[in-house]
Amino acid sequence: MALINKIREKSGIAVTVIAISLILFMVGGDLLGPNSMLGGNNNQVVGEIAGKEINIKDFQSRVDGFRQNYEAQSGRSLSENELVALRDQAWNQFIVDIAYRDQFDELGLTVTDEELVDMVQGNHISPSILQAFSDPTTGRFDKNAVVNYLKNLKTLPIEQQKSWENFEKSLREERIRSKYENLLKLSAYTPKAQAEKEYLAQNTKATLRYLYVPYFSIVDTTIKVTDSELEQYLSAHRSEYKGTDTRSIEYVTFPVQPAKDDSAALYTEIKELARGLATAPNDSAFASMNSDISLPVNMSLATMSDQLKEAIKTFVPGGVYGPYREGNTYFIYKYGGTKIDTVSSARASHILIRAENQSDSAKAAARVKAEGLLAQIRSGANFEALAATSSADPGSAQRGGDLGYFQNNGAMVKPFEEAVFSASAPGLIGKVVESQFGFHIIKVTAPKSNVLYRVAAIGKTIAPSQSTRDEAYRKADEFANSVKTKEQFNEAVKKDKGLVVATANRIPETATNVNAIQNGREIVRWAFKDDSKINSVSQVFETEEQYIVAVLTGKSDQDNVKVDDFRDELTTKVRNQKKSEQITAKLKGATGDLEAIAKKYGAGALVESATDITLATGFLSSAGFDPIALGKAFGLKAGQKSDVFTGENGVFIMEQINKTDAPKVADFTQYKTQLTQSLESRMSYLVNEAIRENAKIEDRRAKFF
Known part of the structure; x- marks a missing residue:
């Protein structure tokens, strides 16, 4: 002033x-x-819920409230990822306040002040209160602590008073939503006819023989699929393919990697530290003071890097070893010998088979599938290959089922942990293990060990200098300025042998990462800008580790589904359709037994048997679970063969050898209960999906953040 x-x-x-x-x-x-x-x-509208527009100022005000509350409780500022999560929380709160509130009001559901008092300090304490006011040592809830807190609430800082007000509001919302969901759960009903159908599906058994020609028996490249055929298929199945707003890009990266000078300087420093570590009177304190990375002094095999696991076999107590390089970090270790721990470590791989739902029939089908895979592995099938193609655990499946090292401290579910830590030697566990996640086929790759290794470790990370970072940016900027179209982009990449083009397909507008690029939000926002046209090239984007230049290669529109949006999926469908026609034409009119028909067909035709299978748990050896094939088979009479028909993954001729009808029973209560409980367990999810769909939600947050 x-x-x-x-x-x-x-x-x-x-x-x-x-x-x-x-x-x-x-x-x-x-x-x-x-x-x-x-x-x-x-346009300052960040979204629309049940016809009500959400203004950006109102939305940001709610985010700010959540942010202040979070930072007051945690005592620190939010990270970018945490801020993204808070925005999601704020948006979901608007959905509850608008879409859910309409449902609550229509049913006359409320939470009175008396109920709230009862939840906080009465006879029906909320789980959230129990958690907040339990002794962290004993786990015992202290109601007096709640009462005393409330007595002194007005003497506390305004931020804490506001925090409690928000907490009580969340308790009300939690209770009213619970009332609503419980009301709907109580309305779940299974008719007797449906329970009887489930009983028959689980208990009627048949022995079958069948001829099966899988689609994969015909090489894909021999079946030509045209764009007009894809268009026709999409037009006929439009309801199956929901449009989404996505973008596809290609990009090149210019890594900010430490130069030789950066690496040499750090190498010299860490050699000096090695001498200090060797003579330090308190080696663990010396290591802690000088390391960029916090590492425990006592390590099990479960907590070591793969490189250290191998190296430590050669260590002698008192020796200093290294430096070892892992990525951009140099490590030196002073070895202090071993001791026995109360906790053991082991390493294992698994193949997880999940049931489609919680019904007994679905669980039985999953068990049959798991038993079948276990039998294949015992017969010589490759465990890692089966894990990659069959496991329902995507994280480990891509590593051949490997879960790495873990400890017997509850890191894994109890049945799985017990199975692994009861093994005394590496190898396949001879039975399928059931847990709440499904059925596990387990291979122990390193049996249990309770040895702890005392290691004082120093890790120093190579940081690129500013000149190194400037040089990487110069190259990226030079590249971006030299290309304006995808054609020029491709030509420039060909000239620079050090560049590799990466692809990111069908990126949603809300994405924060692009492939492995963290904090890629600016790239996504550029791709979705109105003036970003197909084949246009971006400016230089900066992340902590690299600079990126991208070219926009594709767009999909929620309101205009095109073949290119689902090209791979549609191609597979049409190709299999044409394979089915080809196989069916070759099998049509064939006579004789299944072996004779298979012989006449030639390579690719399989004849197999299935004994005492049910509609609920039927698993065909090569075809897997195929409900179309099972339905056809159970509809036959003993000794009858079906016509040629198309199943899920190939073409069949089914023959029923015999069928044993389920015994007559008068009471289907057990099956009625199973189906009702299965529906109740999915009620929260189904209700949430139904309310959101009915509210016709339009989320435009990505235009602002």
């Missing part, structure tokens, strides 16, 4: 100029930003 007064004395014009500059500086983001009125976008 003193400065402005002084200027006012000198010149009225200067005051005007500076005042305008200050105003533009303070509100320029609001006036000139990408979502501003002067910036060409006066």
Whole structure:
């Protein structure tokens, strides 16, 4: 203010100029930003729920409230990922306040003040209160602690009072939603006819023989699929393919990697540290003070890197070893010998087979599938290959089922842990293990060990210098300025042998990462800009580890589904359709027994048997679970063969050898209970999906953040 007064004395014009500059500086983001009125976008609606528009200011106000509450409790600022999570929380709160509230009001559901008191300090304490006011040592809940807290609430800082107010609000919301879901659960009903059908599906047994020609028996490249055929298929199955707004890009990266000089300087430093570690009177304290990475002094095999696991076999107590390089970090270790721990470590791989739902029939089908895979492995099938193609655990499946090292401290579910830690030698566990996640086929790769290794470790990470970072940016900027189209982009990549083109397909508008690129939000926002056209090239994007230049290669539109949006999936469907026609034409009119028909067909035709299978748990050796084939087979009479028909993954001729009908029973209560409980267990999910669909939610947050 003193400065402005002084200027006012000198010149009225200067005051005007500076005042305008200050105003533009303070509100320029609001006036000139990408979502501003002067910036060409006066739409300040961040979304719409059940016909009600959510203004960006109202949305941001709620996010700010959550943020203040979080930072007051945690005592620190949010990370970017945490802020993204808080925005999701705020958005979901709007959905509850609007879409759910309509349902609550229509049914007259409320939570009274008396109920709230009962939840906080009465006879029906909320689980959230139990958790917040339990002794962390004993786990015992202390109601007096709640009462005393509330007595002193008005003496606490405003932030804490506001935090409690928000907490009580969440308790009300939790209770009213619980009432609503319980009301719907109580309305779940299974008719007797449906229970009887489930009983028959589980207990009627048949012995079958069948001829099966899988689609994969015909090489894909021999079946030509045209764009017009894909268009026809999509047109006929439009309801199966829901459109989404996505973008596809190709990009090149310019890594910010430490140069030779950066690495050499750190190598010299760590050699000096090795000498200090060798003579330090308190080696663990010395290591802790000088390491960029916090590492435990006592390590089990479960907590070691793969490189250290191998190296430590050669260590002698008292020796200093290294440096070992892992990525951009150098490690040195001082070895202090071993001791026995109360906790053991082991390493194992698994193949997880999950049931489709919680019904007994679905669980039985999953068990049959798991038993079948176990039998294949015993007969010589490759465990890792089967894990990659059959396991329902995507994280381990891509590593051949490997779970790495883990300890017997509850890191794994109890049945799995007991099976692994009861094994005394590496190898396949001879039975399928059931847990709450499904059925596990387990191979122990390193049996249990309770040895702890005392290691004082120093890890020093190579950081690129500013000159190294500047050089990487110069190359990226030079590349971006030299290309304007995808054709030029491709030509420039060909000339620079050090560049590798990566692809990211069908990126949603809300994505924060692009493939392995963390904090890739700016790339996503560029791809979704109206002026980003197909084949246009981006500016340089910066992340902590690299610079990126991208080219937009594809767009999909929620309201305009095109073949290219689902090309691979549609191609597989049409190709299999044509394979089915080809196989069926070759089998049509064939006579004789199944072996004779298979022989006449030639390579690719399989004849197999299935004994005492049911509709609920039927698993065909090569074809797997095929409900179409099972339905056809159970509809036959003993000794009857079906016509040629198409199943899930190939073409069949089914023959029923015999069928044993389920014994007559008068009471289907057990099966009625199973089906009802299965429906109740899915009720929360189904209710949430139904309410969201009915609310016709439009989420436009990605335009703003």
